[in-house]
Amino acid sequence: MRYIRLPRPDPTKLIEEKIALAEELFEVWGPGLKEDPEIAPLLPLYKKAVEASNKAMEEAGTFKECFVCTVEEGKGCCKIGLENECTVLILLLNLLLGVKFPKEREVPGRCFFVGPLGCKILARPMLCRDYFCLRHYKKVPEEVMAHITQVLHEELMLLHQITRLIRHRLESWIGDFLMELDLTGYT
Numbered sequence: 459m460r461y462i463r464l465p466r467p468d469p470t471k472l473i474e475e476k477i478a479l480a481e482e483l484f485e486v487w488g489p490g491l492k493e494d495p496e497i498a499p500l501l502p503l504y505k506k507a508v509e510a511s512n513k514a515m516e517e518a519g520t521f522k523e524c525f526v527c528t529v530e531e532g533k534g535c536c537k538i539g540l541e542n543e544c545t546v547l548i549l550l551l552n553l554l555l556g557v558k559f560p561k562e563r564e565v566p567g568r569c570f571f572v573g574p575l576g577c578k579i580l581a582r583p584m585l586c587r588d589y590f591c592l593r594h595y596k597k598v599p600e601e602v603m604a605h606i607t608q609v610l611h612e613e614l615m616l617l618h619q620i621t622r623l624i625r626h627r628l629e630s631w632i633g634d635f636l637m638e639l640d641l642t643g644y645t
């Protein structure tokens with residue numbers, strides 16, 4: 459039996475299009491979003507939550523393990539295509555937090571956002587934050603992994619809350635249903 463293989467979208471073109479749309483939305487609606495009485499107070503809380511998650515992972519040694527896996531062993535899981543886990547709303551949140559996006563993929567075969575010091579964006583999708591391979595589970599005690607998950611919960615909850623609010627605001631200002639801003643777009 460023959461199967462028809464549908465062409466998969468080019469991941470680089472897709473993320474470039476999503477970045478362009480996020481930047482366009484930021485230019486027009488960024489000031490309004492930054493001053494929004496519900497969104498504005500959540501931005502510093504989200505930054506603090508990301509720092510708390512990073513601290514928990516640093517203390518548990520998962521950052522170091524990922525560094526060894528990626529840099530010393532040349533493996534790592536920030537592969538090409540994964541950048542598209544970022545929805546337009548997550549990209550827009552990064553812009554609201556002052557992140558500047560790279561103009562091109564720096565490391566061939568790797569995620570668009572990988573740089574020499576690791577990930578270049580601040581607001582990262584759930585898959586990037588809450589994925590720990592077997593290697594971690596073998597090394598890190600169960601209660602420590604449970605602690606990381608608990609700390610991460612705050613960050614991921616805020617990510618969901620802020621992106622949902624951004625979409626609601628844009629929908630009410632633009633007067634359209636903007637579901638595509640919430641899709642990864644590469645499956």
Ligand code: SF4
Nearest residue numbers: 523524527534535591
């Ligand atoms: S999560 Fe596992 S596979 Fe991915 S970079 Fe870390 S150690 Fe490597």
Ligand code: SF4
Nearest residue numbers: 536540569572577586
């Ligand atoms: S953590 Fe950053 S570099 Fe790694 S896949 Fe996610 S967005 Fe890409």
